[in-house]
Structures are given as structure tokens and as C-alpha cells.
Amino acid sequence: MPHPSSKHSVQFGSDASTAWKPGGLIIREKEPLNLEFPFSNLQTVITPTNQFFVRSHFPVPSISAEDWRLEVTGEVDAPFKLSYDELRRLPAETRSATIECAGNGRAFLVPKAKGVLWETGAVGNANWTGVRLSTVLQRAGVKPQALEAVFQGADSGVSEEPKSPGVIYFERSLPLTKANRPEVLLAYQMNGQDLTREHGFPVRLVVPGWFGMASVKWLNKITLTATPFNGFWQTLEYAYFQDSPGGPSLVALSEMAVKATIAQPVFHETIASRTVARVCGAAWSGENEIDSVELSMDGGTRWVTAQLLGEPVPYSWRLWEYDWQTPARPGRYQLKARARDKTGEVQPSSRDQSRLGYMINHTVPLEIELV
Amino acid sequence: MPHPSSKHSVQFGSDASTAWKPGGLIIREKEPLNLEFPFSNLQTVITPTNQFFVRSHFPVPSISAEDWRLEVTGEVDAPFKLSYDELRRLPAETRSATIECAGNGRAFLVPKAKGVLWETGAVGNANWTGVRLSTVLQRAGVKPQALEAVFQGADSGVSEEPKSPGVIYFERSLPLTKANRPEVLLAYQMNGQDLTREHGFPVRLVVPGWFGMASVKWLNKITLTATPFNGFWQTLEYAYFQDSPGGPSLVALSEMAVKATIAQPVFHETIASRTVARVCGAAWSGENEIDSVELSMDGGTRWVTAQLLGEPVPYSWRLWEYDWQTPARPGRYQLKARARDKTGEVQPSSRDQSRLGYMINHTVPLEIELV
Structure with a gap:
């Protein structure tokens, strides 16, 4: 092979x-x-x-x-x-x-x-x-x-x-x-x-x-x-x-759940306002292909679509990135990433408590500081 | 019916x-x-x-x-x-x-x-x-x-x-x-x-x-x-x-295990030596018929056969009894009952620890006092 x-x-x-x-x-x-x-x-x-x-x-x-x-x-x-x-x-x-x-x-x-x-x-x-x-x-x-x-x-x-x-x-x-x-x-x-x-x-x-x-x-x-x-x-x-x-x-437990995770920026990172900050990470979904990754910079109200890098490879995660034009207003911002796969599965916004300590794919906010 | x-x-x-x-x-x-x-x-x-x-x-x-x-x-x-x-x-x-x-x-x-x-x-x-x-x-x-x-x-x-x-x-x-x-x-x-x-x-x-x-x-x-x-x-x-x-x-868990239990005498009962004491109880075995109940009065060394009362009734326990000619020597005696069913299953003499707190049918000694 x-x-x-x-x-x-x-x-x-x-x-x-x-x-x-x-x-x-x-x-x-x-x-x-x-x-x-x-x-x-x-x-x-x-x-x-x-x-x-x-x-x-x-x-x-x-x-x-x-x-x-x-x-x-x-x-x-x-x-x-x-x-x-x-x-x-x-x-x-x-x-x-x-x-x-x-x-x-x-x-x-x-x-x-x-x-x-x-x-x-x-x-x-x-x-x-x-x-x-x-x-x-x-x-x-x-x-x-x-x-x-x-x-x-x-x-x-x-x-x-x-x-x-x-x-x-x-x-x-x-x-x-x-x-x-x-x-x-x-x-x-x-x-x-x-x-x-x-x-x-x-x-x-x-x-x-x-x-x-x-x-x-x-x-x-x-x-x-x-x-x-x-x-x-x-x-x-x-x-x-x-x-x-x-x-x-x-x-x-068996198949992995649809999920996107932010690699950059990092938790509590300080970022300049009115600039371009690259938001990037990876997304995967068990046996299915990733369809899209969306990002929210306001804790989940508005969403934009990230760019998927390269080509889909079965069973492998997909890198994604997005150039964020940071706003003028300083303060704390909550970033969220949300993946969707080709079967239509989307990451949930809240935790299903029945899963105990497993299969954790709800969207989790990442806080950063604009200065 | x-x-x-x-x-x-x-x-x-x-x-x-x-x-x-x-x-x-x-x-x-x-x-x-x-x-x-x-x-x-x-x-x-x-x-x-x-x-x-x-x-x-x-x-x-x-x-x-x-x-x-x-x-x-x-x-x-x-x-x-x-x-x-x-x-x-x-x-x-x-x-x-x-x-x-x-x-x-x-x-x-x-x-x-x-x-x-x-x-x-x-x-x-x-x-x-x-x-x-x-x-x-x-x-x-x-x-x-x-x-x-x-x-x-x-x-x-x-x-x-x-x-x-x-x-x-x-x-x-x-x-x-x-x-x-x-x-x-x-x-x-x-x-x-x-x-x-x-x-x-x-x-x-x-x-x-x-x-x-x-x-x-x-x-x-x-x-x-x-x-x-x-x-x-x-x-x-x-x-x-x-x-x-x-x-x-x-x-x-499903079927009950083969088991005999002593009803009389009771734990730490005082019994006269050189007399007849009735030992009695019940025995059952899930979906199977009881074949015999044996008794030991010396903690499990020698065994005698108890009398089964009545006729077998499917899925019902069987009463049994035995007239024990109590020995001359006073002291503490350990009574044990052991059932066998028609499939040949016999109560075990020791506990299978893998069963945790369930299906407890090993022979347990009952102590009595001869005076």
C-alpha cells in the first residue's frame, strides 16, 4: 500500500x-x-x-x-x-x-x-x-x-x-x-x-x-x-x-462523537483588538466525514464558518482555521467551535448528563481577553 | 384450576x-x-x-x-x-x-x-x-x-x-x-x-x-x-x-441455586445431651427438584441423610427433618445442611467470592451448645 x-x-x-x-x-x-x-x-x-x-x-x-x-x-x-x-x-x-x-x-x-x-x-x-x-x-x-x-x-x-x-x-x-x-x-x-x-x-x-x-x-x-x-x-x-x-x-461506548476543538488561541490568551487573530483547531466525527466547522466569538449567538484545510481523509481529523478580525471593544470574549458531519450530526450546546464522564462533545467556551 | x-x-x-x-x-x-x-x-x-x-x-x-x-x-x-x-x-x-x-x-x-x-x-x-x-x-x-x-x-x-x-x-x-x-x-x-x-x-x-x-x-x-x-x-x-x-x-442473576437451610435448632440453642433433638428446615433448587438433604453435626466431617417430607412440588421448596440422637459429650457443635438436586448440583462448602453479595448458597455452620 x-x-x-x-x-x-x-x-x-x-x-x-x-x-x-x-x-x-x-x-x-x-x-x-x-x-x-x-x-x-x-x-x-x-x-x-x-x-x-x-x-x-x-x-x-x-x-x-x-x-x-x-x-x-x-x-x-x-x-x-x-x-x-x-x-x-x-x-x-x-x-x-x-x-x-x-x-x-x-x-x-x-x-x-x-x-x-x-x-x-x-x-x-x-x-x-x-x-x-x-x-x-x-x-x-x-x-x-x-x-x-x-x-x-x-x-x-x-x-x-x-x-x-x-x-x-x-x-x-x-x-x-x-x-x-x-x-x-x-x-x-x-x-x-x-x-x-x-x-x-x-x-x-x-x-x-x-x-x-x-x-x-x-x-x-x-x-x-x-x-x-x-x-x-x-x-x-x-x-x-x-x-x-x-x-x-x-x-x-463505541464510535467517537462529532467534535471540533480550538487549538489557538489558548485559554485566557490576551489578543489585540482591531487586528487579525488566527483561530484554528481540528474536527472529527467517528466514522463520518466532517461537513463544516462554525465558530462563535460571542459565546454562541452569532456563528461564522471556518475554512477546512486539505482534503478529507477517512477516519482522520480535519484541520480548520479562521482569520478573526477582532472587534474594537476590549474585554472578555467567549469562543466556541461547533462541528457538523455529513450525516447532519452537530455538536450539542449542552451536556447530556446521562453520559457520565464519557463522550464529551458539547460546545465548551474558551475565554480570551481583548485589549 | x-x-x-x-x-x-x-x-x-x-x-x-x-x-x-x-x-x-x-x-x-x-x-x-x-x-x-x-x-x-x-x-x-x-x-x-x-x-x-x-x-x-x-x-x-x-x-x-x-x-x-x-x-x-x-x-x-x-x-x-x-x-x-x-x-x-x-x-x-x-x-x-x-x-x-x-x-x-x-x-x-x-x-x-x-x-x-x-x-x-x-x-x-x-x-x-x-x-x-x-x-x-x-x-x-x-x-x-x-x-x-x-x-x-x-x-x-x-x-x-x-x-x-x-x-x-x-x-x-x-x-x-x-x-x-x-x-x-x-x-x-x-x-x-x-x-x-x-x-x-x-x-x-x-x-x-x-x-x-x-x-x-x-x-x-x-x-x-x-x-x-x-x-x-x-x-x-x-x-x-x-x-x-x-x-x-x-x-x-437468574435461577436460584441449590440450598438447604436449617430452621431448628436455632443459633446458639442449648440442647440436652443423650436425647433426641429434631433438626429441620427447607431445601430448594431453582428449576430443579431436590434429591437429598444431608446433615453434619460435626462441622462437615460426617454426614447423615435427612428425611424429605411430603412429595416434590415443582418450584416449591421441600421441608426436611432429622431426629438427632445427641451425643454424650457436652460442648459446642457445628450443624451444617447440604442439599443436592436431581441434576447432581450440590451446595459448595466455600464461598465463590466472584458472586459479590449475591447467590449465597455455600454451607454455613450453625453453632449449638450441648449440655
Whole structure:
């Protein structure tokens, strides 16, 4: 497969207020390791690996490529184990995909939600290289009665949740309808380099379009099941009650929601009045293409349309920017960005409290100071 | 249908140490109302209504028979609402069924479990009169794609569990395979009298063989669904993680487990040595028939077989007794009862911690004092 084309080198103009601001990741937790991309650093459509957010649930495992095996078992005709060398010899492809943590934006929630308090940067867009999951599933011969594939990482421990089932692995399932799609990869490279330990070395699942919890790192086992899997990480965590004909029903998180986030200006930035200030950021929407990004500089009363940069790339965020002619009147201004996708979905203006600490895509004002 | 036959009048002999001990229910909580049968009062195979345990999750609703309607909706050809008079005119039957709360025995758990701390008496056996659920489902015309029926009670409120979805009703689902079985009733009478308020007036579901949470009280709505229902009361409550091919998977509680409980003698009772002491109690096993009850008077080393009284009645517990020739040596003795059902299931000797505060059927010693 070809390397991502030149449309992936999209970046903001270097002539504006968006010049590269070097800086490390924000440490949210050291153990387990939870690191956030400072979203104001957004400069290129591809997030550099050393800027990509890290979400861990347990200590980062240390796995050698020589010892690693991927076990494929359960409802398959021919269970087998795959070595790292074998995987690397299978047909590979590279595709870019945006991965957002389901709790990204949690720091903005009132009342305060449980979990890591991310601001806007538990999201990134990388080039992932690996083998289609469907290639490996076909080799195993998935039985007709199989419904889901359960992915187990090598990371394990005891959750703080009192109802958790003791020592557990991080694991999540996919319905086969998604698992067999061409975009789902067993990835061993990120941005052209072998995965780093914290990003899942030697192999991670990459599930484009879905929140990050689906992209299981340190993948070591795939189990095909004939019944729905209700594991800890898709019931007591990464799930919430949604209305259903029978009443509220617990549903595992899956696809990312439509969302635009402002990278520049930054929170409480001081900007000159009667000048041009570049407002820029990124927008994404699960499995759908972004249609437009609108901006409001008055807290949501009037809206203008931002310019989308480059071309749409499936499963990747889209950079956008807007040159704001700042008004004459000094004072505090509230900036909001609002994305719409091609299916007509728009970011909501208020929080759906039923989502608990997940799937946070309502428009959040960013305050700046005009002087 | 005939009234329960004479085999339902089984009771312990009045010549022994099991003479009727009058006494009220044990108050575990006043609001919501949670009352326990003092199991040492067990005397007859049918539990008198005023001795039957009460389990509530929210305040007891007050419903008039005139205003009550049962709504049948969802995946049905002809949704309808049924009045109390209409229900009472449908063909009815009476059957006895044992109902045990899934948390019965929780007071014995170490470490202490969350929830109402029942001893042994959150269980009872009553005659239930009502209409087969299948009769009402047939009238609605269940569509082929329907998988489950969701039962909503009129009781509602906010659970203390932080992840609960706000104000909710008590509701539970049944797979249609169970819902259509002849033993599942829309009951309006208990032991020959109209249901009392605390037992679900005007109508409750009775699901013989299953733990009590399935027998939804104050029933007012049945919704047929084409997808599995993952309501609060079958995920965050009344469920636990069980091993599955993919790893631990959350499963809603359903069938009661095999269990025998000693009614007499009572905890720390003083009994004469070199005499005959009657040991008696009841045994039940979900949808299966009890095969035998064994007793140990030495904490589990030697076992003898108790006598089962009367004849087996499907879904009803079986009384049993044993005349113990007490030994000469005074001191503390540990009595244990152990039931086996016709499928070969036997009570375990130790607690399966994965079950959290539910499905407590391991053998628990009862200490008495020989003098």
C-alpha cells in the first residue's frame, strides 16, 4: 500500500499566531501512565509520536518481540498463535486514524466526573501501519455462530471499582461487523516507526472511528465468541445508560462523537483588538466525514464558518482555521467551535448528563481577553 | 384450576421441638421496606403471607385496582392496555413457588458485602394465583424478532449507586424462552387473598425458579425488545462477573441455586445431651427438584441423610427433618445442611467470592451448645 499521500502533510500557516510551541506532554498520572497532548501544540495533521496522548489502565507491560505471540481462539475452525515475525511478513498497509479517549474533556464537567481529568488533548491523529485484522481472522476461519471478537491486552491489575472481578486484563470486544472492516488494523508501527512501549509495543489493535478504549494495546489474544461479551471495560467502565424501548439500558461506548476543538488561541490568551487573530483547531466525527466547522466569538449567538484545510481523509481529523478580525471593544470574549458531519450530526450546546464522564462533545467556551 | 392439593399442607410434627413460635418479621430497613422472615418460624410448607419476607428498592407505591393498567408494548403486533377487571376475567391458575432474594444469607459474608444484610429468611414459599404471562403475550402477538420481555414496576426513585441513570423504575427482563413457560404468572393473589400492598398489589410477576428480583412487583408495563436489555437492575445490581471464553463477563442473576437451610435448632440453642433433638428446615433448587438433604453435626466431617417430607412440588421448596440422637459429650457443635438436586448440583462448602453479595448458597455452620 502507498504511504500516506501529500494531503497528510497539511499544517497551519507559519505566518500566523500558530507558530510551533514546543512542550512536553501533560502528566495526568504517572502510574498508571496517563499523558495528555497540549492541544495548543497542534500544528500538523499528523501528531508526532512523542506528542501523542497516552492512556493506560495498569502498569505498562514490557514485552519482547521474540516472546510475543498473538493467540487467535474461540469460535474458529483453526486456533493458532502468530509470532511477531510472521505478522510482519503478512501484507501490510498504512492509514491515518484519529484516536480520542472517551473521557477527553472531562476536566470541563460539572459536577466533577470520576476518572482522569483530561482537558482537550486526549486525542491525536497518527499513521498506523499493520495487517488488517480481517486477514488474521480469515486465516483462523471464523465459525458462522461467532458474533464478537474479544481483544485482550497484556496489561493487567485490579481496578479501583469495588464490583470489579479481581485481577483482570484490559480487554474489549468488537462486533464482527466492525472487526471485519478493512480499516481495522493489527498495527506494529506508528508514524513510520515501530510502536513505542507506551503505545502498545509490539502490537496494538487500531479501530478507526471508535473511541480509544477499543484500540487495545499490547494485544496478545483474540477470542471469537458466540454470545455478547460483557467484560468489565464495556459495562462498569466505558459504558453508560441509554434510553431504549424497555427503559435505560447499559450500552458500551463505541464510535467517537462529532467534535471540533480550538487549538489557538489558548485559554485566557490576551489578543489585540482591531487586528487579525488566527483561530484554528481540528474536527472529527467517528466514522463520518466532517461537513463544516462554525465558530462563535460571542459565546454562541452569532456563528461564522471556518475554512477546512486539505482534503478529507477517512477516519482522520480535519484541520480548520479562521482569520478573526477582532472587534474594537476590549474585554472578555467567549469562543466556541461547533462541528457538523455529513450525516447532519452537530455538536450539542449542552451536556447530556446521562453520559457520565464519557463522550464529551458539547460546545465548551474558551475565554480570551481583548485589549 | 384446582386449589393446591393436600400435599401442600405438609408441616413439621407438632410433637417435637419445632412447636410454632409466633413472632413478627425482622425489620432490616423501614424505608425502603425490607422485612425478613425469622426462618426459625418455619412450620408449614406454605409461608403465611404475614410471615413472607418483603424486599423493596423504593417506597411502596399505592395503586388502586380501578386506575391500574398493564401496558403491553414494543415488538408486538397489537399493543394494548389491560385493566384489573379484564385480567381477573382471564383463565387463572394457582401454583406454589418459592421465592428467594438473591442476597439472602448476606449477613454471613466475610468481608461484609454491600446491600441489605439478610440472615437466612429472605425466602418464602406461597401459593400464587393469576394468569399465565404467555396468555397475555399471545394476545399482544409477539413479533418473531422479539428476544426479551422487560417488566416495569410502578416503584421508582434514585439508586445510591453513582453510575445509576437518575430516576429509574424497578425493572427486569426475561428471555422469551422463560417468559413463555407455563409457570410464569401475572399474579393477583397470594395464599388465596388479594396481594397486599407490600407484596405488589394489584399485580406482580411471579417467576418460579428464579431469584426474587425477577418477580417484579406493582407491574405496570411489559415491553418486548429485539435486543438484549441491559437495565440497571441486571447490570450494576443483581449481576456479577462470570468466566467466559473471552474473559470475565457480566451476567444477570437468574435461577436460584441449590440450598438447604436449617430452621431448628436455632443459633446458639442449648440442647440436652443423650436425647433426641429434631433438626429441620427447607431445601430448594431453582428449576430443579431436590434429591437429598444431608446433615453434619460435626462441622462437615460426617454426614447423615435427612428425611424429605411430603412429595416434590415443582418450584416449591421441600421441608426436611432429622431426629438427632445427641451425643454424650457436652460442648459446642457445628450443624451444617447440604442439599443436592436431581441434576447432581450440590451446595459448595466455600464461598465463590466472584458472586459479590449475591447467590449465597455455600454451607454455613450453625453453632449449638450441648449440655
